[in-house]
Amino acid sequence: MALAAIYQGVPEDVLLAIAEKKTTKEAWEAIKIMCTGVERVQEARVQTLKGEFESLMMKDSEKIEDFCLKLSGIVTNIRVLGEAMEESSVVRKILRAVPDKFLQIVSNIEQFGDVKVMLVEELVGRLKAHEERMKCRSEQSEQQQLLLAKKWKGRLDKSKIKCFNCNIYGHFASECDKPRRKKEYCQEANLAHFHDDEPSLL
Known part of the structure; x- marks a missing residue:
């Protein structure tokens, strides 16, 4: 029986x-x-996942949301196998793993926020907001640089610029349609001389 x-x-x-x-x-x-x-087998799998959890770092080109989803997948698998993973441990891991561009917001969170009771969702929300602000500033900076370059290009008199590829005035070596001079071109491609002993232009 x-x-x-x-x-x-x-x-x-x-x-x-x-x-x-x-x-x-x-x-x-x-x-x-x-x-x-x-x-x-489960214990070995948990140890492997914990190793992945500790070694995972966010790349500079990676979005905070994508990184946190990846980290969340590892945490979920650890918990499914019966191993406890505290919310505060995940929060601290994210703060350690983000690149230097998040240094300011991370310092503010650690100084003024209560990391012990903070939820992962709250942290991700703050980091995403900071990421959006940085993106806007970067786009504005790029637009300003393009406008400045366009303005400078409009004022530039290329008739005084000597090409180091063909030695003809009126264009840069990078714009030259003649066959490239190998060694000399590589050394002097970014330089331009002016007539009448005027200073060189980088």
Whole structure:
């Protein structure tokens, strides 16, 4: 009766493995060995995931949302395997893993926020807001640089510029349609001389 009770209480794959056992003790020992093996595999998997969790760092070109989704996947797998992973540990990991461009907001969060009780969602929201502000500033800076370059180019008199590729005035070496001079061109491609001993222009 005890053996029948064991048969009814185990999954089908385990049942097939213990079907040939003649006594309850033999069946129970077989189940114990199988469960121990499964636990060891789970422990090894948890250690691997913890290693991935600790080593994961956000790249400069990566978005905060994409990085946090990746990190969240690792945390979920650790928790599914029965290992506790505190919210504060995940928050601290994100603060350590973000690149230097987040240094200011990270310092503010650590100084004025309560990291011990902060939710991951709250932290990600703050970092995303900071990311958007940086993006806007970067776009404005690029527009200003393009306007400045356009303004400078409009004022530039190329008739005084000597090409170091063909030695003809009126264009830069980078704009020259003549065959490239190898060594000399590489050394002087970014230089231009003016007539009448005027200073060189980088």
